[in-house]
Amino acid sequence: MILYPPWPAGVEPAVPIVSYPNTWTHTPSLAPIRRPLTLTEATGPLDLSRKLPCGEPNLAMPHPGRMAQGQLIHVAGRVLDEDARPVAGAIVELWQANAAGRYFHPIDQRDAPLDPNFIGNGRVRTDADGAYGFFTIRPGAYPVPVEDVWWRPPHVHFGVIGPASLTRLVTQMYFPGDPLNAYDRILQSVPDPAARDRLLAEALPPDQVGSGWLGYRFDIVLRGRRATPPA
DSSP states (O other): OOOOOOOOTTTSOOSSOTTOHHHHHHSOSSOOOOOOOOHHHHHOSOOGGGTSOOOOOBSSOSBTTBOOSSOEEEEEEEEEOTTSOBOTTOEEEEEOOOTTSOOSSTTOOOSSOOOTTOOOEEEEEOOTTOEEEEEEEOOOOEEEOSSSOEEEOSEEEEEEEOSSTTOEEEEEEEOTTOGGGGGOTTGGGSOOHHHHHTTBOEEOOHHHHOSSOEEEEOOEEOSSTTOOOOO
């Protein structure tokens, strides 16, 4: 059976979050009921990349000659375990809003333009060094539709699936220096300031990236004192 120690104090978000309705409907009011894992749940399915096709690293140019609107960026990093060892073969999923702050999803009906050349999701597999990377665009900010209005800053959602379907982390990456970060109630729901900082990407010097894209590094650490908080 796979057993993990509790998250370190201050890493998990304090939920539900005031003025964010989804956290009230998706946060259990009671503690989860533990049930024994069967061999199938604890060990598989293995090699999920066969069932979840990977190889979608370029969201900014889904087809030759069709470029998405917005600031072009490259986001890359490594998936590491709590001892800083690379996690090879992990599936990394990314989804985000477009440059106008709107998602390509029927639920998002906000009065903001859609980009016909931007779907906003992709999936890759980490290499032997635990590395992943996506070409995409910087997402726009958008308001949360509540009476006490507040805005979500530009952010990117990540899902990391490990060797089995039960090992999944869902988190978010924020951009350093954005003024809306201080007002984002999801980011600020992580109690520990050091843990919040681990949700900020590292902006790379332009001479390391080139003239075509802005570069950001975002390492994802699974568990331990340097864990990337779930979000």
